[in-house]
Amino acid sequence: MESKSREWMQCKKSDPSVKDVVSCPCVKCNNERRKCRDEIELDLLKFGIFKSYTRWLRHGESISDQATHNNIINESNEFQEHEHDEMLDMLHEAFGVPLENDVEGERDKVSEGGDPKDAAEAFYKLMGDLELELYPGCKQFSKLSFLVKLFHIKCLTGIPDKSLEMVLSLFKEALPKDNTLPESYYEAEKIIKNLSLESIKIDACPNNCMLFWKEHADAEECVKCHASRWKKSKPSSESSTSQSKPKKIPSKTMRYFPLIPRLQRIFMPTKTAASMRWHSDERVDDPDGVMRHPADSKAWKSFDEQYPTFASEPRNVRLGLASDGFSPFRNGHIPHSTWPVVLIPYNLPPCLCMKQPSFILSMLIPGPKGPKDKIDVYLQPLIEDLKLLWEVGVETYDASKKENFRMFASLLWTISDYPAYGDLSCWSTGGAVGCPSCNSDTCSRWLSNGGKHCYMGHRRFLRMDHMWRYDGSTFDGKQELRPKPKQLSGEELLQQVNDEQAASKHTSKKRRRTKKKEKATKLWRKKSIFFELPYWSSLLIRHNLDVMHIEKNSLHPIRDPNNPTEIPKEFPPAPFTLSLEQKRNLCNFLTSVKFSDGYASNISRNSSLKERKLSGLESHDYHVILEHLLPLAIRDWPVSLSAPLIKLSEFFRELCSKALKIDELEKLEEQIGVTLCELERIFPPSFFVIMMHLPVHLASKALIAGPVQYRWMYPIERYLSKLIGYVRNKGHPEGSMAEGYLLEECLTFCSRYMDDIETKFNKQDRIYDDDGDDDISSTDCIPIFGIRGRAFGKENPRLFSTKEWEEIHYYVLNNCKEVQPFIE
Known part of the structure; x- marks a missing residue:
């Protein structure tokens, strides 16, 4: 960014066609304010130049002029020195060597971390490669800078090793014979690896x-x-005759x-x-209690209160x-x-x-x-x-x-995700007590015909005065007077783990059937290794429920009125069963939907009109369908079915917002309990697997840990x-x-030290509308018309209608700052 600012100032000083007062291209002004050269230079030093401003067309420069300016820059000694300085900064900061130190001081500093001999040797070898020209007389690249940029292109574009080796060989032949390029990809990689950090094989x-x-x-x-540490070696005739031992x-x-x-x-x-x-x-x-970052969350602030010494150093x-x-x-x-x-x-x-x-x-x-x-x-x-x-x-x-x-x-x-949640926390996620938040108070039922547990009883999460708590006929025939499960603290969970481990050690051997029963009701598999961290039990939240994976029927028989004791042979369709026409309409809707580029994949490709089904959807496709498309697709369904599904969609949409308000989260926590109870009235128990139960805890987790974008997969x-x-x-x-x-x-x-080449940090957006085809300077028009765009399709000129002219005038009068003084 800094080198780009210098390039701009150098070119504009050498260009007599540029006026004394021009648009400022700094990040703050973004070509919208006109200033003199001295003010622009101060702004560029303070804020830096706007990243995507790669062609300086906002200052009267044409496309042909761009090549001229680039030649001026490349021939400048100042630019070459800056290129060398960037690489020098990179080496010093990579090894923790301040630039102001002398040679002896650098040697002492480099020798502080790791193996002093190896670190010092790598540093001075790289310094030598930085001072070594790519070939005699080359002022643009040193040996090190050329290899770093070549390997950077490999990583950015995904070039295979073999392809890069062929390109390296081609450069070796094309450059003068006394060039300093390595002979092979292996030798070049060894030079770059001197800059990399180590890995350990265990x-x-x-x-x-x-x-x-x-x-x-x-x-x-x-x-x-x-078990043996080594693989079994296969005996061969060569190894039997050789005197050396085979490598393990x-x-x-x-x-x-x-x-x-x-x-x-x-x-x-x-x-x-x-x-x-x-x-x-x-x-x-x-001040309104909006959370946009984990640092805004209750979990972060609680940690700071418990450990003020740690919190006193922001680094x-x-x-x-x-x-x-x-x-x-x-x-x-x-x-x-x-x-x-x-x-x-x-x-x-x-x-x-x-x-x-x-x-x-x-x-x-x-x-x-x-x-x-x-x-x-x-x-x-x-x-x-x-x-x-x-x-x-x-x-x-x-x-x-x-x-x-x-x-x-x-x-x-x-x-x-939830299976890995059990592995990391050592909680038994697959049994009768599968919910880690409800803990031992999990409400579950074994479905003998389905061969699995279902998790219902969401009336426990309603207010104590809610009428559904006393409405047994609509649900399972019983009133629900139990309070919602108590949330255990980290210390209580640790004590629970220790008590369970102590009980298992003193339990005598029992019959196999008894052991199976104990395994089904066991809360913890073992004590997690994370409890070795001194602060782990004091955290408000330790393992997150992943919103991404969580986002991914009761039938009444028709009896013969003339013979009510006869076993029924017909069953009505469930209220959530779609007719062929409804399936066709749903697929038609999903096929016709179009999104902004980059927002979602093309879901229409996954919708089959002939077979009336969806297939091949990715996790993010379910996210988009659940939060944005489902409410539109089912708006014509019966209200008794569509209303709870739309509420579920609204819950996830609000929960996944970039900014979360505490008061709104409290409303969501209350709302999701009601929504799940409404679903219990529609869907059979087999529908309520653990992933349908976990949404009831997501809002309370967000109240503690903040936005879900920092905690999902x-x-x-x-x-x-x-x-x-x-x-x-x-x-x-x-x-x-x-x-x-x-x-x-x-x-x-x-x-981070290469401003003159495309990197991950200055890479232009995939959708970049300023293609620079217009030679007219943006200083000749007001800012409201300064936004450029790329033409799409064939040119089709036409005259505006009277209504369109009126709409254009209305937009300008209400959005153009330059017009406001004349209106007032």
Whole structure:
């Protein structure tokens, strides 16, 4: 951004056609205010230039002039020096070396973290590559800057390794023979890897019992199940004749990406260090009780009250943890489940917090089978780092303030779908007490014919004076006088876990049937590893119910009046059963719907008019249908059926708003109980699986933890598809993902120092209407007409009607600031 501002000022100073007073292109003015050159220069230094302003057509410059200005810039020594300075800043901040230090000071500083010898060697090797010209006489690129930008293009566009190696060979041949490019992709990658952070391979028991780590690092077999650490080697004729021993291959290997250096790197660039204080320096508490960020939530503020020392330093990091299993192969028929663990830093502002460049991949748990409730085994290294970051902290350099501080970190909560919720929390989600919020007071019933539990009894969540509590005939024939389940605190839950573990240890052996009965009513599978964190039990919310996955009939027989004792042979359609005409109308409606580009996928492709059904919908498609299309599609249905469904749609739409008001959430909490009771009057018990019961707790969770956009799986699911793209070797998918992530992480850091090339941070929007085809300067017209757009389709000129002219005049008179003085 800074280099772009310098380019603009340099070009405009050298351009005599530009007037003394022109539109200011800074972020604040956005070409809407006219200022003199000196004022514009101050604004550009203070606020920076508008990102998408890539062609300077708002200042009288034509497309042909653009090439001329680019040539002026490329020939400028100042621009070349700036390019070198950006890369120099990148190296110093990557290794935590302040620029003002001398050479000896730099050597001492570089030697502080990790292995001093390796860090210092990598730093000075990269410094040498930065000073080395790409070829003799080349002033535009050094060896390092060229390779960094080449690998950046690879990561941004997804170029395969083989393709990049061929491109590298082509450059090697095209440039002068004495160029400094590496001979192969492997050698070039080794240079870039000097900038990347490390990953650690930790072998695991094939049965997920333990990690071969710390005191068990040299063990040959599992201490619990005695399974071998190594794969069985196949004997061959070559290996029998060879004198060397065959290499041992571990049965299962986890990739762990240490958390501490990654948190420290966030504070190394000046461009991101200041953003980590956003929640304290720039966020404003809304007096009306509106929550827009986790920092506005009751959970965040309660944590600050309990731990004021931690809260006193705004740079201390608050993290969220998300995990889910996925197949690393695009062919879904291959049974394989890899589990990544992703950390989200909540210190960042909303525009950065849930974006992929901000995510920290903590570990990759290998397949082919998921760890289930043994995920605690793999979380041990991460929990150890989190305990260190809470109890001791680590010395960290803040580049924005140019000072060292001791950084601490805490984990706020976990994010997952409901099956993974049980794995992370160790709660028994599949039994009679499947709801973790209702706990042991869960209201459930076993359906012997359906072979599953149903969760009804939502009248408990109504007001005590609600008439439905006393209306037994409409529901299950009984009055409902029980209060809603009590919400247990973290300390009460911890005591419950300890009591259950103590009881299981002292229970004598019983018959198998008794054991099955105890298993069905057991609340906890075991004690979660997260309780090792000293503050975990004091949190108001520990594990989130995922709104994304939660968003995804009673028949009365007709009897013969002449023979009422005869077994009926006919059944009327249920009130929620659609006729063929209704199905056809619903599919016609979904086929005709059109959305703004980027808002949703083309749902019309998933609607079959011939078969009158929907198929192939993704999670976000259900989100759009439930919240926006369903109320329109069923508005002609009977009110007794459409009204509760429309209320359910309104509940999720209000809950998923970017800004949540506390008083409205309290109304939603009361409303959802009534809506579920209305659904109980329509649908049979088999309809009420656990996912139909959980919405009753979503509003109360939002009252505690804030907006759901920071606690649902949509961004994580999209990140999983990114990890799938890293897979190059299908025989070792986790290894491919680890290598791809390390390279992507490194180039994401480097891209913050490349303003002259398209990156993730200055990338133009996919829909960018200012194509620059008009040579007329925006200074010649008033701002209301300065917004440009791209022409679509064939040109069809026509004359406006009298009514259209009147509408245009009315719009201008009511929206143009320049006209207002004449009207008044």
